[in-house]
Amino acid sequence: MTESRPAHGKAISIEEYRELLPNMRSVTESNEVASVLTADDYFKVVNKPDTRPAFWKFADVRATLDRLAEEPLREAERRFCTTVNADTGELVGATPFIFIGWQLIHPGEEVPPHRHNSVAIYHILEGSGYTAVQEAGSTWTKYHWEKGDTLACPAWAYHAHYAEGDADTLMYVVQDMPMMAVSRTLFWEEPLGQENIRHMVTGTSPSWSVTRTKDDVDA
Amino acid sequence: MTESRPAHGKAISIEEYRELLPNMRSVTESNEVASVLTADDYFKVVNKPDTRPAFWKFADVRATLDRLAEEPLREAERRFCTTVNADTGELVGATPFIFIGWQLIHPGEEVPPHRHNSVAIYHILEGSGYTAVQEAGSTWTKYHWEKGDTLACPAWAYHAHYAEGDADTLMYVVQDMPMMAVSRTLFWEEPLGQENIRHMVTGTSPSWSVTRTKDDVDA
Amino acid sequence: MTESRPAHGKAISIEEYRELLPNMRSVTESNEVASVLTADDYFKVVNKPDTRPAFWKFADVRATLDRLAEEPLREAERRFCTTVNADTGELVGATPFIFIGWQLIHPGEEVPPHRHNSVAIYHILEGSGYTAVQEAGSTWTKYHWEKGDTLACPAWAYHAHYAEGDADTLMYVVQDMPMMAVSRTLFWEEPLGQENIRHMVTGTSPSWSVTRTKDDVDA
Amino acid sequence: MTESRPAHGKAISIEEYRELLPNMRSVTESNEVASVLTADDYFKVVNKPDTRPAFWKFADVRATLDRLAEEPLREAERRFCTTVNADTGELVGATPFIFIGWQLIHPGEEVPPHRHNSVAIYHILEGSGYTAVQEAGSTWTKYHWEKGDTLACPAWAYHAHYAEGDADTLMYVVQDMPMMAVSRTLFWEEPLGQENIRHMVTGTSPSWSVTRTKDDVDA
Numbered sequence: 001m002t003e004s005r006p007a008h009g010k011a012i013s014i015e016e017y018r019e020l021l022p023n024m025r026s027v028t029e030s031n032e033v034a035s036v037l038t039a040d041d042y043f044k045v046v047n048k049p050d051t052r053p054a055f056w057k058f059a060d061v062r063a064t065l066d067r068l069a070e071e072p073l074r075e076a077e078r079r080f081c082t083t084v085n086a087d088t089g090e091l092v093g094a095t096p097f098i099f100i101g102w103q104l105i106h107p108g109e110e111v112p113p114h115r116h117n118s119v120a121i122y123h124i125l126e127g128s129g130y131t132a133v134q135e136a137g138s139t140w141t142k143y144h145w146e147k148g149d150t151l152a153c154p155a156w157a158y159h160a161h162y163a164e165g166d167a168d169t170l171m172y173v174v175q176d177m178p179m180m181a182v183s184r185t186l187f188w189e190e191p192l193g194q195e196n197i198r199h200m201v202t203g204t205s206p207s208w209s210v211t212r213t214k215d216d217v218d219a
Numbered sequence: 220m221t222e223s224r225p226a227h228g229k230a231i232s233i234e235e236y237r238e239l240l241p242n243m244r245s246v247t248e249s250n251e252v253a254s255v256l257t258a259d260d261y262f263k264v265v266n267k268p269d270t271r272p273a274f275w276k277f278a279d280v281r282a283t284l285d286r287l288a289e290e291p292l293r294e295a296e297r298r299f300c301t302t303v304n305a306d307t308g309e310l311v312g313a314t315p316f317i318f319i320g321w322q323l324i325h326p327g328e329e330v331p332p333h334r335h336n337s338v339a340i341y342h343i344l345e346g347s348g349y350t351a352v353q354e355a356g357s358t359w360t361k362y363h364w365e366k367g368d369t370l371a372c373p374a375w376a377y378h379a380h381y382a383e384g385d386a387d388t389l390m391y392v393v394q395d396m397p398m399m400a401v402s403r404t405l406f407w408e409e410p411l412g413q414e415n416i417r418h419m420v421t422g423t424s425p426s427w428s429v430t431r432t433k434d435d436v437d438a
Numbered sequence: 439m440t441e442s443r444p445a446h447g448k449a450i451s452i453e454e455y456r457e458l459l460p461n462m463r464s465v466t467e468s469n470e471v472a473s474v475l476t477a478d479d480y481f482k483v484v485n486k487p488d489t490r491p492a493f494w495k496f497a498d499v500r501a502t503l504d505r506l507a508e509e510p511l512r513e514a515e516r517r518f519c520t521t522v523n524a525d526t527g528e529l530v531g532a533t534p535f536i537f538i539g540w541q542l543i544h545p546g547e548e549v550p551p552h553r554h555n556s557v558a559i560y561h562i563l564e565g566s567g568y569t570a571v572q573e574a575g576s577t578w579t580k581y582h583w584e585k586g587d588t589l590a591c592p593a594w595a596y597h598a599h600y601a602e603g604d605a606d607t608l609m610y611v612v613q614d615m616p617m618m619a620v621s622r623t624l625f626w627e628e629p630l631g632q633e634n635i636r637h638m639v640t641g642t643s644p645s646w647s648v649t650r651t652k653d654d655v656d657a
Numbered sequence: 658m659t660e661s662r663p664a665h666g667k668a669i670s671i672e673e674y675r676e677l678l679p680n681m682r683s684v685t686e687s688n689e690v691a692s693v694l695t696a697d698d699y700f701k702v703v704n705k706p707d708t709r710p711a712f713w714k715f716a717d718v719r720a721t722l723d724r725l726a727e728e729p730l731r732e733a734e735r736r737f738c739t740t741v742n743a744d745t746g747e748l749v750g751a752t753p754f755i756f757i758g759w760q761l762i763h764p765g766e767e768v769p770p771h772r773h774n775s776v777a778i779y780h781i782l783e784g785s786g787y788t789a790v791q792e793a794g795s796t797w798t799k800y801h802w803e804k805g806d807t808l809a810c811p812a813w814a815y816h817a818h819y820a821e822g823d824a825d826t827l828m829y830v831v832q833d834m835p836m837m838a839v840s841r842t843l844f845w846e847e848p849l850g851q852e853n854i855r856h857m858v859t860g861t862s863p864s865w866s867v868t869r870t871k872d873d874v875d876a
Contacts, residue, residue: 058586148496277805367715
């Protein structure tokens with residue numbers, strides 16, 4: 001599980017594939033990751049300790065948001081934090097499969113268009129504005145929200161958020177990202193229009209990998 | 220849930236998006252799919268009747284495979300059948316979340332390279348040959364199998380199968396396709412190299428949609 | 439998928455099992471739910487139309503809650519409604535796998551203790567009070583919440599809610615119930631202490647089945 | 658994530674609950690497992706390295722089975738091994754969400770009745786016999802299998818296996834156990850008739866916990 005293994009790459013052509021085929025490495029034995037466990041050994045490791053309840057007072061979330069509010073909204077990134085139950089371990093969720101995010105948007109700001117195949121449910125806690133969503137791959141719609149409204153954005157639908165008015169917008173965001181990430185089925189496109197910069201599993205975009213710049217990706 | 224709604228489309232550029240933004244339709248009321256159910260109404264519909272056990276005698280699977288064996292192996296399609304428990308309803312699985320496939324390959328045939336973000340586990344029931352798999356987006360390896368071997372292909376890894384020897388190859392294939400399809404998170408790339416021909420949710424490739432030709436897709 | 443098939447029953451003893459064994463029906467052919475689909479037929483049905491975005495204005499949710507607020511809080515049932523995207527079909531979720539609930543509790547009321555193996559995340563939109571949760575099968579804790587707080591309740595942990603103060607409590611509730619229900623893995627114990635009254639798949643409790651009384655269950 | 662936290666316990670009565678309620682510990686601050694991560698910190702940890710393909714030659718599986726074949730079939734346990742891709746980490750699966758098991762049964766042996774809410778798909782590689790399954794909580798059926806047959810056993814249905822004839826039975830078993838275990842939604846009842854001995858999350862049965870005897874559980 002080293003971090004140095006490469007991310008899934010770009011699509012290749014059938015011609016490129018035909019060139020690769022005769023020169024591939026051949027494996028005729030069980031390979032290095034193929035283990036065989038007896039029942040006794042398996043039940044010891046598949047067995048997960050229970051997670052304890054997790055309780056977040058809003059003041060602690062607000063403190064983190066206040067800190068983020070001082071920072072610029074980086075190009076392809078959101079000003080948000082997430083509340084994680086430490087007992088979920090590798091899954092890093094509020095529960096094993098569910099992500100809870102708190103997204104702050106200053107009036108006049110845009111959270112740029114992007115998409116992912118985790119779903120996203122936005123509940124508006126404070127503020128007003130709209131979200132532009134591409135519907136099933138064709139037409140786009142602006143959903144105008146205010147406090148109390150909820151918008152469910154389907155998997156892989158482009159979306160962007162726009163805060164309006166005088167006060168900050170605060171969204172309570174629900175996703176199934178932990179389930180998607182741990183099953184290695186997660187896709188991410190951001191910034192929009194760079195389809196090959198897809199952050200499945202290990203990302204290659206500035207926003208997702210957070211340690212890379214767009215120049216790194218373009219290189 | 221009409222079938223006529225379009226599939227998720229190609230990636231768009233930020234410039235295209237900027238042109239679309241001022242002209243989008245605005246929605247300020249709950250929309251047509253947004254329903255609100257009371258607890259009483261909800262529990263009646265979320266409640267699923269249990270699935271009965273499903274039992275497939277091999278003779279019935281073999282009869283379908285024998286029929287498929289007479290047909291040509293179409294360009295971007297496999298010669299396989301799947302055993303489905305009718306009680307899984309919309310999920311169309313052997314169990315609600317798991318797909319079981321039976322794949323027949325004549326000696327000398329190639330199941331062309333493709334990828335999907337459902338995982339695939341291949342158990343060799345009969346025959347011998349190899350599977351070429353792209354590992355984590357970089358190097359390719361040929362795994363040489365014979366009866367009794369199992370190969371687990373990760374989500375979104377390119378793979379292709381090659382039957383060798385004198386006898387047919389028969390693979391027992393396990394996927395989590397029903398879970399991926401019903402959650403609308405499934406991606407498919409086939410034929411290889413046509414990254415924008417992606418069959419997420421409703422497919423646009425000849426193989427996946429089965430009712431379309433490559434010309435339809437290219438058009 | 440008839441509704442008349444029975445729910446999973448009570449545990450049986452090994453002695454009862456030994457009596458049943460010699461008299462069981464024998465099946466030697468593929469059974470009635472075991473179908474075999476070719477690739478062509480399968481891809482037509484596993485293919486799911488995309489879900490459209492769903493947008494709920496709070497006024498519509500509030501109107502349903504206002505109606506429920508007039509009703510008594512029934513013994514083993516909650517005063518809540520759920521926002522469902524009609525495009526999720528059989529899954530009946532805000533998204534295919536995620537449930538969003540809106541729970542109203544009048545000051546002084548108790549939502550009685552119960553448990554289920556769907557997780558529950560409670561975000562407090564209005565009001566104050568506490569939730570009693572059993573931690574990992576042993577000690578109980580009262581989590582005292584007010585507006586803005588979030589509590590993540592693990593799968594199968596007992597929990598009960600208590601509204602305090604002068605104003606109604608309104609909770610925004612996130613669960614993975616649609617995923618659990620459609621995969622037939624959902625368990626429910628309510629009212630507490632009636633372990634055999636377990637609503638897996640098709641429920642047998644007054645609250646879950648909504649069409650049964652406790653007397654029906656006890657009979 | 659210490660191993661010492663207790664498993665989910667037995668059902669309690671409403672009277673027991675009423676006694677506990679006034680004496681529970683009160684929490685008014687964010688608790689010890691409640692963390693808040695910024696986007697930057699979150700994307701670094703939710704990001705999972707890809708899993709490599711895993712390839713098991715049958716000879717390696719057979720070697721483990723041969724070893725198990727010498728041992729007695731313990732009371733509430735199966736003589737099986739599982740093929741695990743080491744890259745799946747905490748999930749301990751052939752793929753992140755799917756378990757593959759190889760179950761060996763000598764002629765005349767019984768794998769005793771039990772149930773779990775992971776599904777199980779049995780493909781018969783060698784041998785003949787039958788599986789007794791309780792259908793949807795009521796009637797029981799014996800499914801008589803031989804080489805090539807497949808039986809899909811629903812979640813939480815009781816089942817037991819019986820090998821007949823002169824040769825060993827070998828089953829290829831598919832389950833969604835890794836997904837169920839990591840999401841802490843897994844239930845297990847074994848031996849049958851001891852409903853409170855339920856191995857959810859951390860088990861309390863001799864078979865599941867593998868380190869406990871039935872006397873430990875009864876104590």
